Amino acid sequence: MNNNSSIDFEQLKALVKQCGIEEKIVLVRMLEEETLPLRFGRLLDELKDAASDLTFEEITAEVEAVRQERYDAEKQHQSCN
Numbered sequence: 899m900n901n902n903s904s905i906d907f908e909q910l911k912a913l914v915k916q917c918g919i920e921e922k923i924v925l926v927r928m929l930e931e932e933t934l935p936l937r938f939g940r941l942l943d944e945l946k947d948a949a950s951d952l953t954f955e956e957i958t959a960e961v962e963a964v965r966q967e968r969y970d971a972e973k974q975h976q977s978c979n
Contacts (some may be wrong), residue, residue: 905913914925
């Protein structure tokens with residue numbers, strides 16, 4: 899796109915404020931599509947960093963705790979019937 903005029907970010911924000919709700923929705927969807935690869939990449943990086951902080955023992959302990967909660971809930975449910 900070859901455009902001889904340009905606007906700064908503040909002007910762009912002022913123009914967006916003048917748009918109707920439907921136009922703003924179109925803009926949001928367009929921005930979401932254009933930024934999805936970047937946002938997804940950042941999310942993967944965060945998840946990778948968070949997962950590397952966990953030890954195998956911590957993961958195993960959490961799995962066992964959830965299993966115990968489910969077992970206890972099922973046992974409680976059966977004793978009520």
